Amino acid sequence: MPDPMTQGIAAGRLDATQIARNFDDLHAPLASHEAAVAADRCYFCYDAPCVTACPTAIDIPLFIRQIQVGQPEAAAVTIFEQNILGGMCARVCPTETLCEEACVREAAEGKPVEIGRLQRYATDTLMARQGHPFVRAEPTGKTVAVVGAGPAGLACAHRLAMKGHDVTIFEAKGKPGGLNEYGIAAYKTVDDFAGREVDWLMGIGGITIETGQALGEGLSLDALRADHDAVFLAVGLGGVNALGVEGEARDGVEDAVGFIADLRQARDLRDLPVGRNVVVIGGGMTAIDAALQSRLLGAETVTIAYRRGRDRMPASRYEQDLAASKGVRLMFNVMPVAVHGNGSVAEIELEYTAERNGSLTGTGETLRLPADQVFKAIGQVLTTDGGLELACGKIAVTGAGRTSADGVWAGGDCASGGDDLTVTAVAEGRDAAEDIHGALIG
Amino acid sequence: MADLTTTFLGITSPNPFWLASAPPTDKEYNVRRAFEAGWGGVVWKTIGEDGPPIVNVNGPRYGVVYGADRRVLGLNNIELITDRPLEVNLEEMARVKADYPDRALIASIMVPCEEEAWKRILPRVAETGVDGIELNFGCPHGMSERGMGAAVGQVPEYIEMVTRWCKQNYDKPVIVKLTPNITDIRYPARAAKNGGADAVSLINTVSSITSVNLDTMSPEPSIDGKGSHGGYCGPAVKPIALNMVADIARDPETAGLPISGIGGVTTWRDAAEYMSLGAGNVQVCTAAMTYGFRIVEEMKRGLSQWMDEKGYTSTADFIGRAVPNVTDWQYLNLNYVAKAKIDQDACIKCGRCYAACEDTSHQAISMSPDRVFEVIDAECVACNLCVDVCPVEDCITMVPMTPGEVDPRTGKTVEADYANWTTHPNNPAAQAAE
Ligand SMILES: Cc1cc2nc3c(=O)[nH]c(=O)nc-3n(C[C@H](O)[C@H](O)[C@H](O)COP(=O)(O)OP(=O)(O)OC[C@H]3O[C@@H](n4cnc5c(N)ncnc54)[C@H](O)[C@@H]3O)c2cc1C
Ligand SMILES: Cc1cc2nc3c(=O)[nH]c(=O)nc-3n(C[C@H](O)[C@H](O)[C@H](O)COP(=O)(O)O)c2cc1C
Ligand code: SF4
Ligand code: SF4
Ligand code: SF4
Numbered sequence: 087m088p089d090p091m092t093q094g095i096a097a098g099r100l101d102a103t104q105i106a107r108n109f110d111d112l113h114a115p116l117a118s119h120e121a122a123v124a125a126d127r128c129y130f131c132y133d134a135p136c137v138t139a140c141p142t143a144i145d146i147p148l149f150i151r152q153i154q155v156g157q158p159e160a161a162a163v164t165i166f167e168q169n170i171l172g173g174m175c176a177r178v179c180p181t182e183t184l185c186e187e188a189c190v191r192e193a194a195e196g197k198p199v200e201i202g203r204l205q206r207y208a209t210d211t212l213m214a215r216q217g218h219p220f221v222r223a224e225p226t227g228k229t230v231a232v233v234g235a236g237p238a239g240l241a242c243a244h245r246l247a248m249k250g251h252d253v254t255i256f257e258a259k260g261k262p263g264g265l266n267e268y269g270i271a272a273y274k275t276v277d278d279f280a281g282r283e284v285d286w287l288m289g290i291g292g293i294t295i296e297t298g299q300a301l302g303e304g305l306s307l308d309a310l311r312a313d314h315d316a317v318f319l320a321v322g323l324g325g326v327n328a329l330g331v332e333g334e335a336r337d338g339v340e341d342a343v344g345f346i347a348d349l350r351q352a353r354d355l356r357d358l359p360v361g362r363n364v365v366v367i368g369g370g371m372t373a374i375d376a377a378l379q380s381r382l383l384g385a386e387t388v389t390i391a392y393r394r395g396r397d398r399m400p401a402s403r404y405e406q407d408l409a410a411s412k413g414v415r416l417m418f419n420v421m422p423v424a425v426h427g428n429g430s431v432a433e434i435e436l437e438y439t440a441e442r443n444g445s446l447t448g449t450g451e452t453l454r455l456p457a458d459q460v461f462k463a464i465g466q467v468l469t470t471d472g473g474l475e476l477a478c479g480k481i482a483v484t485g486a487g488r489t490s491a492d493g494v495w496a497g498g499d500c501a502s503g504g505d506d507l508t509v510t511a512v513a514e515g516r517d518a519a520e521d522i523h524g525a526l527i528g
Numbered sequence: 529m530a531d532l533t534t535t536f537l538g539i540t541s542p543n544p545f546w547l548a549s550a551p552p553t554d555k556e557y558n559v560r561r562a563f564e565a566g567w568g569g570v571v572w573k574t575i576g577e578d579g580p581p582i583v584n585v586n587g588p589r590y591g592v593v594y595g596a597d598r599r600v601l602g603l604n605n606i607e608l609i610t611d612r613p614l615e616v617n618l619e620e621m622a623r624v625k626a627d628y629p630d631r632a633l634i635a636s637i638m639v640p641c642e643e644e645a646w647k648r649i650l651p652r653v654a655e656t657g658v659d660g661i662e663l664n665f666g667c668p669h670g671m672s673e674r675g676m677g678a679a680v681g682q683v684p685e686y687i688e689m690v691t692r693w694c695k696q697n698y699d700k701p702v703i704v705k706l707t708p709n710i711t712d713i714r715y716p717a718r719a720a721k722n723g724g725a726d727a728v729s730l731i732n733t734v735s736s737i738t739s740v741n742l743d744t745m746s747p748e749p750s751i752d753g754k755g756s757h758g759g760y761c762g763p764a765v766k767p768i769a770l771n772m773v774a775d776i777a778r779d780p781e782t783a784g785l786p787i788s789g790i791g792g793v794t795t796w797r798d799a800a801e802y803m804s805l806g807a808g809n810v811q812v813c814t815a816a817m818t819y820g821f822r823i824v825e826e827m828k829r830g831l832s833q834w835m836d837e838k839g840y841t842s843t844a845d846f847i848g849r850a851v852p853n854v855t856d857w858q859y860l861n862l863n864y865v866a867k868a869k870i871d872q873d874a875c876i877k878c879g880r881c882y883a884a885c886e887d888t889s890h891q892a893i894s895m896s897p898d899r900v901f902e903v904i905d906a907e908c909v910a911c912n913l914c915v916d917v918c919p920v921e922d923c924i925t926m927v928p929m930t931p932g933e934v935d936p937r938t939g940k941t942v943e944a945d946y947a948n949w950t951t952h953p954n955n956p957a958a959q960a961a962e
Pocket of ligand 5: 874880920
């Protein structure tokens, strides 16, 4: 039986009970009394700062009040009106940098209203007890092609379907959901929530999902434009940045997103191999998730190597502390210079860095860490651009997702502007749908 | 979503939520914003006679009673009727009504108890085109000392007289707003009805002192070291108002008289409760003053959702539904026997039920050395106090005994038949059951 000390990369380092415990819900759902107590703390602020901080502008004081008065289902409708993936967002939003950071009780007491957990309480209640809460408008006879079934594509499709348009989603992968299905950390979306949420969303009707259909491979943007009244591109970022260091091709050097996708799709997490000593290069959510889940799978040591200081790290302090609490070591101001080993990786060589006049340079001092597995998590890049104009490596958009081509909109991670977050993707998909609707109906 | 359209005295508004006559309705700016926020109707802040405007204090007008976490449970105020000129109010009302034909707009009026005064103001109000008037017989402070407000509302004969003047000199609906500062609300309600009132609205504020500043030894709100009684409102007064609404709804002399329910309406549920006890709509003041106009959104969505759940398609479907179930104590079924039951899985072992029952009630809960709390059926009178003080919802429940079982407290068999105090053997005045 392998265990955390087993050399190299091995599956089954922990027993089933330990794995189940490790990958359980990060935050247990609120019970109804807890929800009542948490909801009671909301002040129903005027022009509430939490709403401004939510990319989808959910009416937070209203939905929390609806929980207070004993109507979590009505609260859920308020949430879904603005954010049809409010259930997923409740689980994955970095609330500490969004709504909860802005909550007046964070400023007053350092203890915000637990907006995310309350949002989950409401949306879970509705999804458990009722069918789909919205009805479609009369059919308009218009058709829209959506490319990519991630949060941006799904939110756009749902809003369009609600307005009476017929939507076909073309999705390259075998399952819809985008990074909800393949990327988000497992402990944030347990019990196949991503899959269940897509099924529930489809309850609106008028949406068809065609999996295994990739733009650029068989599907062309021109053909989509010819066959539909509008096209929405939501292809996310399919590629991964390279480290650009010597030895990068050695076995054991992998993309963090690929590792996470395998983890999310694994039928039994004990089948998933992980190194004894894991090093993750990067400083965002992907780096944290890859590191943390390596630990949870049973890696003995896991280190995140980030090239700048802690204050510059894209992952929030909360995420950093979460990783640290599970035994991940965070190293700052180090960058990879070489991957050593004999065929497979055995060590990674890092160089200390310093920031001078805004630019990062190596100090010349290096160190080596033992590593059986190195995960690259230094950013994702656009792989499908449909030949559209780009801005900063993403599809250039103006207004509510209008691209350089007539009748083509884009949103989510693949489009310029906005943070790469689930909730931002939902907001952009929804707003593009409203804009498309306006253009089609006039 | 259930349709909330409600017709009260022939006045149709998109929902039964009206703002009560008070600061939220004191001027055009407020009322327009209230309508934009979705309120179904507005009773304009009480207007008075033409002439030098009313003067308010220039210091604090409000006192407050807080619940946990500074939640406003009750508010008390020493504000008078509008302190803006009559002409300005009338012009504004006319403009607002013209722009919002689908919303209810009611003028609240308080002038001296002389027919001429009413004859002077009523035609001017009629000219504005508002949907009706509300007679403010309720204000417990300031105006009452001048023979208006509660000073009229406490004398049924005056109510009847003034109402009659109004019905004679104004042809749209007349609502009489009642003061709760009276022993039996049925008398003023009957007087309003006899005077020809189309409806009563209640309650106005309750005479009160909210607190005393123990440093200055002045009641709050304190104006330069002195305070006076004010009018209490907000969630704290709802039970008083609900009882009064029910009293009027089931009084044979006033049965069927439309009622506008006021007092502590804060959520959809409060409104549903008022309406089930016979109110045709509700009016709101403190909730709007505490949370802003947007609070109506929760009320509308909540009421609609509840109606959907219950299968009601119109507010008329549930208005008055609870009235037949309000009765007098003497008609309550004395053969109904229940026992408290503690759900041991839900119990967090705080002992509050024990303290309540052991110290102050019937010593019907036992406590073991390892903090297990259990009801002693032979002692439990089913008073419900433990349920009320238990911090865990549904942890203690009242379980009715089934007929045929023996109540271990009395040793008597629980009977299926209804029997009340009027026929009880211990009642000296009991009539033999037929
Ligand atoms: C590991 C990881 C963890 C994350 N954790 C969080 C988190 O906790 N909280 C948070 O808010 N955000 C998180 N994010 C970011 C978040 O997942 C993304 O911002 C969000 O999913 C973007 O949505 P999207 O719809 O634009 O793209 P995606 O979710 O990437 O969806 C794009 C879809 O398009 C499909 N597609 C791609 N190319 C084509 C093509 N050519 N033809 C057809 N279909 C195509 C893809 O298969 C995919 O289904 C995380 C991201 C990663 C990588
Ligand atoms: C500051 C204040 C001023 C008020 N002024 C009036 C008034 O001018 N005329 C009137 O009929 N009622 C007046 N009221 C009473 C309210 O209309 C209402 O009857 C009372 O506040 C109870 O409702 P609530 O519990 O929703 O506040 C006033 C209440 C407050 C708080
Ligand atoms: S969607 Fe995200 S940011 Fe918006 S309220 Fe919900 S948890 Fe907060
Ligand atoms: S900022 Fe905080 S207290 Fe205010 S409305 Fe939002 S959640 Fe409630
Ligand atoms: S009050 Fe409720 S929770 Fe507390 S001991 Fe009694 S039954 Fe248990």
